[in-house]
Amino acid sequence: MSNVTDHRWLMQYNIVNLVNQCRRLIRAEFDANLSLTDPELRHKLAHFAGRTRSQGMQRLYGEIQLALIELEGPDELVTPEEVQPTRYYRGQPVDLSEHRASKNEKKEPSKAGKPLMYRGRVVAQN
16 A cells, blocks of 8 residues: 555645646746646645745645645654664564663673683683
């Protein structure tokens, strides 16, 4: 389903009307043609609305955003913890919270009582 582009928002007459007005203003100001079938239309509208000097374009994009909120609901906030994927080491999931906690403590392992080995031979005793 991630490959399928969701164009349900373009099925609303009032939103399509606002998008077409934005397309006309973008064509006049930036000389760029936007297609309604473009899968990146929402991102391109946001891009041009951020770069425009026209208050009318910014107002129209704001109205589109409000209409989308009414249609789809508010955007969900994504926290950085949700974005990070689970890391695996040799097929097993790794718990990074223990690693971060031990890294913050900066505890050095005690070497007392362990002999220093080099190529199978004991080199020094601690």
